[in-house]
Amino acid sequence: xxTIESKKNFxxxxxxxxxxxxxxxxxxxxxxxxxxxxxxxxxxxxxxxxNTSCDLVLTDMIMPNMDGMQLLKHIKEKHTDISVxxxxxxxNEYSYVDVVQxxxxxxxxxxxxxDEFSAKLDRVLKERRLLEELRESKNKAEASSKAKxxxxxxxxxxxxxxxNGIIGFTQLLSEAELPPDKKKYVxxxxxxxxxxxxxxxxxxDFSTIESGKNDMKICHFHLGxxxxxxxxxxxxxxxKKGIVLNLEIAEVLSGKLLFGDQLVxxxxxYNLIDNAIKFTDxxxxxxxxxxxxELCKDTIELQFSIKDSGCGIDPEKQGAIFDPFTQAxxxxxxxxxxxxxxxxxxxxxxSMVSGKIWLESSLGEGxxxxxxxxxxxx
Ligand code: ADP
Numbered sequence: 225x226x227t228i229e230s231k232k233n234f235x236x237x238x239x240x241x242x243x244x245x246x247x248x249x250x251x252x253x254x255x256x257x258x259x260x261x262x263x264x265x266x267x268x269x270x271x272x273x274x275n276t277s278c279d280l281v282l283t284d285m286i287m288p289n290m291d292g293m294q295l296l297k298h299i300k301e302k303h304t305d306i307s308v309x310x311x312x313x314x315x316n317e318y319s320y321v322d323v324v325q326x327x328x329x330x331x332x333x334x335x336x337x338x339d340e341f342s343a344k345l346d347r348v349l350k351e352r353r354l355l356e357e358l359r360e361s362k363n364k365a366e367a368s369s370k371a372k373x374x375x376x377x378x379x380x381x382x383x384x385x386x387x388n389g390i391i392g393f394t395q396l397l398s399e400a401e402l403p404p405d406k407k408k409y410v411x412x413x414x415x416x417x418x419x420x421x422x423x424x425x426x427x428x429d430f431s432t433i434e435s436g437k438n439d440m441k442i443c444h445f446h447l448g449x450x451x452x453x454x455x456x457x458x459x460x461x462x463x464k465k466g467i468v469l470n471l472e473i474a475e476v477l478s479g480k481l482l483f484g485d486q487l488v489x490x491x492x493x494y495n496l497i498d499n500a501i502k503f504t505d506x507x508x509x510x511x512x513x514x515x516x517x518e519l520c521k522d523t524i525e526l527q528f529s530i531k532d533s534g535c536g537i538d539p540e541k542q543g544a545i546f547d548p549f550t551q552a553x554x555x556x557x558x559x560x561x562x563x564x565x566x567x568x569x570x571x572x573x574x575s576m577v578s579g580k581i582w583l584e585s586s587l588g589e590g591x592x593x594x595x596x597x598x599x600x601x602x
Contacts, residue, residue: 234280235259235261235278235279235280236260236261238253238261238282240311241264241284242284246264249282250262252341256346261276264287265288266290266292266295266298267289277303277306278306279306279307280345280352281295282309283296283308283310285311285312292311293323293326307329307349309328309344309345310323310332311332311334312331312332329352370435373435374435376428377428377432380428381428383424384424387421391417398410398414423565427563430548430569433576440576442483443483444481445484446482450489451471451511454493454497467501467507468507468508469511470509470510470511472512474513477513483600483602484597485576488576489597492597497530501532504533504535507590509533512528513527522600523601524600524601527596528594528596529594535587537591539587542583542585546567546568546570547568549563550567550568570595574595577598577599580596581595
């Protein structure tokens with residue numbers, strides 16, 4: 225990025241009905257290295273700006289045909305990019321506040337000395353330059369973020385197709401008559417392929433949500449169905465580890481027909497329950513849903529909590545846990561697979577249901593993940 229001191233010649237329009245002052249200011253402006261044009265009143269400035277652009281207008285206040293305030297208002301409405309400095313006498317009917325509130329970058333009271341004039345003009349132009357640089361950096365950052373998201377989208381789509389082939393044929397191979405050692409190899413290929421597929425799907429989910437292309441799919445549903453869907457995959461995993469999954473839905477919610485994005489809710493809960501199972505070796509996982517607020521007659525705020533008796537998370541790591549590609553375990557000593565994307569996806573999904581996500585956890589004592597969601601009730 226260029227420094228704000230970097231030189232740039234600006235194009236400045238001086239508007240004043242006093243020939244001598246107009247000439248003097250034009251002289252000062254050009255001697256500061258800028259390009260200068262002059263006109264005698266507000267209407268002529270409007271005509272000039274309809275055909276030619278400039279960076280800054282220096283305008284007198286009291287002029288025939290159209291005064292400085294009218295010109296300032298016109299510029300702020302039609303040419304929002306142009307900065308305006310108002311030159312005015314003490315007797316003028318408009319105050320500093322009026323002029324600044326109307327959008328002027330500064331105000332110079334007549335009579336003024338060259339030093340004061342140059343300092344004010346310099347300051348406004350420096351701010352302008354800084355703003356232009358910030359705008360440019362922001363545009364570059366947005367363009368590169370868009371390119372990154374598009375790249376991730378294309379790559380993960382392209383990877384998914386051959387991965388489906390690998391997983392499908394590995395499945396067929398695992399059903400074939402094979403010697404035991406070959407069966408073991410096929411099983412290992414299958415586990416690795418599933419892991420890779422999960423990673424690719426997470427990247428695709430993450431980039432889809434980040435690009436804002438994840439459309440909400442609103443429908444009527446029961447919380448019972450949400451958990452039924454999740455438990456089909458989660459229960460076999462928890463049972464394999466001897467962990468019990470307990471679900472408690474507050475009575476006011478049980479049997480209630482909700483209206484919202486069921487799929488988003490399933491994705492958030494599945495990620496959090498899957499993590500709870502992954503990071504817990506014994507004990508139980510308590511899943512609770514309660515109503516925390518009645519927002520208006522048909523909208524409520526729900527709070528979900530997933531409490532596990534697992535390894536817990538170091539308080540020092542908790543601040544960044546919802547950032548993408550973050551894991552609490554040290555890379556070298558990691559026991560668990562994963563790309564550190566699950567919680568980042570959850571955080572983005574939670575904002576889609578106008579909620580918050582947070583956790584309470586201490587090392588060795590388990591973790592509780594909470595999130596809220598706003599839903600309509602039928
Ligand atoms: P990953 O796919 O690597 O698990 P996540 O974003 O889901 O990524 O989780 C990030 C990290 O947060 C995990 O690697 C783990 O260190 C920690 N973590 C998440 N959930 C739990 C939990 N219930 N108990 C302990 N640690 C957890």
